[in-house]
Amino acid sequence: MHLKAPEHQVAGHIAKDGKPGPLVDDKGRFFKPLQGDSRGEIEVKFYESFSSNTEIPDHIRRYFPVYHGTQAVEGSDGAAMIVLENLLSKYSKPSVMDVKMGSRTWYPEASEEYIRKCLRKDARSTTVSSGFRISGFEVYDHKELSFWKPDRKLLNGIKVDGVRLALRKFVSSNTLSDTSSKPDAAFASSVYGGSNGVLTQLLELKTWFENQTFYHFNSCSILIIYENESIHDDDARAQVKLVDFAHVHDGNGVIDHNFLGGLCSFINFVRDILQSSDESTENN
Amino acid sequence: MHLKAPEHQVAGHIAKDGKPGPLVDDKGRFFKPLQGDSRGEIEVKFYESFSSNTEIPDHIRRYFPVYHGTQAVEGSDGAAMIVLENLLSKYSKPSVMDVKMGSRTWYPEASEEYIRKCLRKDARSTTVSSGFRISGFEVYDHKELSFWKPDRKLLNGIKVDGVRLALRKFVSSNTLSDTSSKPDAAFASSVYGGSNGVLTQLLELKTWFENQTFYHFNSCSILIIYENESIHDDDARAQVKLVDFAHVHDGNGVIDHNFLGGLCSFINFVRDILQSSDESTENN
Numbered sequence: 001m002h003l004k005a006p007e008h009q010v011a012g013h014i015a016k017d018g019k020p021g022p023l024v025d026d027k028g029r030f031f032k033p034l035q036g037d038s039r040g041e042i043e044v045k046f047y048e049s050f051s052s053n054t055e056i057p058d059h060i061r062r063y064f065p066v067y068h069g070t071q072a073v074e075g076s077d078g079a080a081m082i083v084l085e086n087l088l089s090k091y092s093k094p095s096v097m098d099v100k101m102g103s104r105t106w107y108p109e110a111s112e113e114y115i116r117k118c119l120r121k122d123a124r125s126t127t128v129s130s131g132f133r134i135s136g137f138e139v140y141d142h143k144e145l146s147f148w149k150p151d152r153k154l155l156n157g158i159k160v161d162g163v164r165l166a167l168r169k170f171v172s173s174n175t176l177s178d179t180s181s182k183p184d185a186a187f188a189s190s191v192y193g194g195s196n197g198v199l200t201q202l203l204e205l206k207t208w209f210e211n212q213t214f215y216h217f218n219s220c221s222i223l224i225i226y227e228n229e230s231i232h233d234d235d236a237r238a239q240v241k242l243v244d245f246a247h248v249h250d251g252n253g254v255i256d257h258n259f260l261g262g263l264c265s266f267i268n269f270v271r272d273i274l275q276s277s278d279e280s281t282e283n284n
Numbered sequence: 285m286h287l288k289a290p291e292h293q294v295a296g297h298i299a300k301d302g303k304p305g306p307l308v309d310d311k312g313r314f315f316k317p318l319q320g321d322s323r324g325e326i327e328v329k330f331y332e333s334f335s336s337n338t339e340i341p342d343h344i345r346r347y348f349p350v351y352h353g354t355q356a357v358e359g360s361d362g363a364a365m366i367v368l369e370n371l372l373s374k375y376s377k378p379s380v381m382d383v384k385m386g387s388r389t390w391y392p393e394a395s396e397e398y399i400r401k402c403l404r405k406d407a408r409s410t411t412v413s414s415g416f417r418i419s420g421f422e423v424y425d426h427k428e429l430s431f432w433k434p435d436r437k438l439l440n441g442i443k444v445d446g447v448r449l450a451l452r453k454f455v456s457s458n459t460l461s462d463t464s465s466k467p468d469a470a471f472a473s474s475v476y477g478g479s480n481g482v483l484t485q486l487l488e489l490k491t492w493f494e495n496q497t498f499y500h501f502n503s504c505s506i507l508i509i510y511e512n513e514s515i516h517d518d519d520a521r522a523q524v525k526l527v528d529f530a531h532v533h534d535g536n537g538v539i540d541h542n543f544l545g546g547l548c549s550f551i552n553f554v555r556d557i558l559q560s561s562d563e564s565t566e567n568n
Contacts, residue, residue, distance in 0.1 A: 103388070103542055108412050128392050131541035160538060210548055254444060255552050257415035258387055261545025264494055268539050 002026060003073065008088055010149065011098035011136035011221065020079050029068060030086040033079055039246035044070060044082060046215070046245040053214065060208045063201070064242050087241055093228035097137035097170055098221050098243075099266060102258040103128055105219040107249060118219075125156060126163050130269075131262035134158070134166050135221060140228035143175040167273055170224075188277040190236040191226045192270050198224055199274065201240040202267050209260040216256045218247040222266070286310060287357065292372055294433065295382035295420035295505065304363050312373040314349070315357055315365040323530035328354055328366060330499070330529040337498065344492045347485070348526050371525055377512040381421035381454055382505050382527075383550060386542040387412055389503040391533060402503075409440060410447050414553075415546030418442070418450050419505060424512040427459040451557055454508075472561040474520040475510045476554050482508055483558065485524040486551050493544040500540045502531040506550070 003023040023031040034040030047067040050056065066085035073081045088094050105127060106118035125133040138149040150166075158166065165183070169176055171191045172183035192198045202222075221244045227237040287307040307315040318324030331351040334340065350369035357365045372378050389411060390402035409417040422433040434450075442450065449467065453460055455475045456467035476482045486506075505528045511521040 103545075104412075108407050123392050128388075129536075130538050131545075160536060211552070213552070252444060253556075254414050255549050257545035257549040260548055261387075261415075261541035264544055265539050265541040268495070268497070272537075 003031065006030065006086070006088070008094055008096050008138055008147070010096050010138045011100075011152075020073075020077065020081075023073065023081070024086045024089070028086050028089040030065070030084045031071070031073055031081040032084060033081050034070070035246055040080075040082075042248060043244075043246045046248040047082065047084075050215070055214070057208075059204065063205055063240055087223065087225060087239070087243075091225065091227050091237070093140045094225050095137070095139040095170060095228060097139075097166075097224045098135040099132050099224065100127070100135045100219065100221045101132050101262040101266070102218065102220075103131040103262055104258055105247075107216070107218045107247065109249075126158065126160055130160055130163060131265035132222075134163060137166065137170055139170050139172075139176060141176050142173045142228065144177070148176040163269065164272070167269055171273070185273060185277045187226075187231055187236065188273050190231060190234050191238050192274050196238065197236070198238050198240055199267065199270050201238070202263065202270065205240065205242075206260065206263055206267065209256060209263060211255065213251040213253045213255050216249045216251050216254075217242065217245070217259045218249060220244050220248065220259065222263075287315065290314065290370070290372070292378055292380050292422055292431070294380045294422045295384075295436075304357075304361065304365075307357065307365070308370045308373070312370050313352060314368045314370040315355070316368060318354070318364045318366060319530055324364075324366075326532060327528075327530045330532040331366065331368075334499075339498070341492075343488065347489055347524055371507065371509060371523070371527075375509065375511050375521070377424045378509050379421070379423040379454060379512060381423075381450075381508040382419040383416050383508065384411070384419045384503065384505045385416050385546040385550070386502065386504075387415040387546055388542055389531075391500070391502045391531065393533075410442065410444055414444055414447060415549035416506075418447060421450065421454055423454050423456075423460060425460050426457045426512065428461070432460040447553065448556070451553055455557070469557060469561045471510075471515055471520065472557050474515060474518050475522050476558050480522065481520070482522050482524055483551065483554050485522070486547065486554065489524065489526075490544065490547055490551065493540060493547060495539065497535040497537050497539055500533045500535050500538075501526065501529070501543045502533060504528050504532065504543065506547075 003025050006022055006024045009022065020033045022033065025031070034044065050064060051067045065087055068083035068085070070080055071083050072078045088096070103122070104118070105122055106115045122128050127133045134155055136152060136155060138147050141148045168183040168185045171185055171187040173186035174181055174184050176183070190197070194200070220242060223241045223243050225239045225241070227235070230237065287309055290306055290308045293306065304317045306317065309315070318328065334348065335351045349371055352367035354364055355367050356362045372380070387406070388402070389406055390399045406412050411417045418439055420436060420439060422431050425432045452467040452469045455469055455471040457470035458465055458468050460467070474481070478484070504526060507525045507527050509523045509525070511519070514521065
């Protein structure tokens, strides 16, 4: 089995300090190292529960990576890994964004120290103000014919206006490293709009979150992916996926109002960009 | 002008330590003392802004008390008061519940001390877990022919199951002080259900909150009121009203995901009671 580091990792854990990072094979699978303490355990428990939960409708299941169990992986010191669908394996020039959902990333049962650490990060970022934060993104630059990825430190400090700008940049065709020109949001309607676009998918997820009381997705991310190679033929192949379940808790009959509130807010940001790009088209 | 203390105050500030409490007159007006520090100022600013905001649709305006300006009130040391519609003046035997909305009652700009104080209260109550907490309620007991009001300290400690029980008790016809019998939820369909019921009103508010970015209603409550005298004729006259705007902030183009998330969660609690009372009717 030939394994290598994934090419378009925009957020989350990477190989560091001798610890293994995630790996991909050439058969469309993604290997995620089990995180230490209870996190790896919780993530496996979630995938086991979710994949066998018959009350998850198929149109919702497609928003989650397919789970292939766990496996000890050679060459990574035999470390146990979660084997998932590689969400990017069928993309040639993917743009990817990781959006951490919710206005809080902690949960009541956590240690005081953990809560304090999360709270500080939540308040510094747009988590508290906007109900989500952009953890990372990588976008294909059609002018430079290369991928552009903002520094993570730069992203950590952005406020609401920075989020708006990032969501426009993510679907723009002009040079991204050039900060003097306004991002044109040329791909907004193909990526965010349309019956297969991001907004439609988010609204479908929202309907499910208004009712589901199985899981509370603390500190979970929405991944947004689209293909740049086919985008000029208006085939963005936009995908919304939920990832990172190391802090998922039982819903105990209560909906995940924290995720849902953030999702509604994110939906409004996306809708705003679609509406403003509609207006600029009309004005042309 | 004859002023007296309101009869069915279930939560919020009361006369204490020489400070004036709220008063009502016999013309359907409610006088609310301006709270100290910036809170009174913020609440007046909100009412001024809201009452002159032409972008608030009429079907939403009816969920807010009518504002009659501010007034110095004799007999209350000439203290300035906010003059509002007395929401209960036309009710003879009202049941009233105060539900503080949102999974956090603090906001980023507040002092560290204030945030810490709110956080402790939020985590102890159902605010963090359920996205709202019941601050108080008073319900007309059809067996005892008198009003029943749980102790506020008792309410502070309730968890998710306690919220479910309180929401059933609030619409039950059997004796409320008797803890051995299960609340029958006899009025659930007349109060919570129907085209004029609480659920319909909450859903209408939800639609507005999914789009409105004018205000963030931090630490604001939903008041639920219904009439017991006419309830056997199936005329509950159920009303949902938003109250307490001492911590309302500018939305800055972002929806109030904190209020909205809590509202969606509250809607699910109400819907659960309606569904379980439907089932018990079917089984009879």
